[in-house]
Amino acid sequence: MTGILENRIKSMANLSAEAFGLLMNSMQPKPIGKGQYLLKEGQVCKAIYYVEKGYLRTFYTKDGKEINTRFSFENDFVTELKSLRSAIPSDYSIQTGEETVVWEFTKEKLLDLYGQSVEIESFGRNLLEQMLIDQEEHANLFKIYSPTERYQYVIRQFPHLLQRVSLSHLSSYLGIARETLSRIRKNP
Template sequence: MRSQYIAMNQVMPLQEDAWLLLRNVLIEHQLPKGDLLLQPGQVCKHIFFLQTGLMRSFYLKDGEERNVAFTLENGFVTDLKSLRSAQPSELSIQALEPSTLFSMPKNDLLQLYEQSHQLESFGRRLLETLLEEQEDYAAWFTLYSAKERYNQLLKKQPALVQRVSLGHLASFLGIRRETLSRIRKLK
């Protein structure tokens, strides 16, 4: 539980009493490589903290998978739209490696917010951080070329480039695998 405490303190420092309340609602999950954490049609009812492993979030459009996020250790993953609206998800979240996650059920979190102002602030900060990541990803396609997106990814998350297949990376960058291969050869 120590690593969760440290990672969650990066979102916002938590006092010991707030951490103890939060720790009581965490549910551990072991997910084998390839298994889905969330699939289209399910309502997302949790925010997940990834302790070990690697996750990808993707949409299926016209029979093609389109990666929109990767989550590394000590990161959080969810479908914000489904979580907030209680509508069925269009997103899939899949383990790319064997993964250990801890879920925080939305209903439990809402109850904790009533018990602890600090946890309410933590929840708001966490959701703002997740939303900011989505907005940054969307802006990539307006502001940067494919080569610039790849270079930014190399700079911000070099471990990701080493752990994710070329096909998944190309999809995430919004380019074909062949284009990514050409960009990588220019390095």
């Protein structure tokens, strides 16, 4: 597995073997059962996670209803940036959607590594920039596209969502009622 993770990390920063070794030695894989939380709303986020296997969903609760904002699959990084950066309670929860294995990069260890290696600091900056771009892309779905266009976008860009995520979670992610999603799926 570390080959895939190594390629993902090196796609974001040119790390020497020494810097990559420091980074890898600061973490290890962590298996987590389906439905378990990596972060609960109200907790302070203290890590960035890399998904080796399975998937995570990021959501918040409004009026007792869960609103999905992101699904993170194999080879994705995920965190709650505002809470991680500011050390304030998170507005979001991050939960496993199936049996999952993540690699955990704790903020404390990363900050220590940034002081040891400019290369690792560059990786961290590039990673956070990529995560911000991903968030902006999701936000643009709602600014630019109609519900039908959002569904078509998911079919084109993230077809695996349709096989692995429930219709209820998918409709919440798309910002539409489940019944509306069913109608859109019947008449694409």
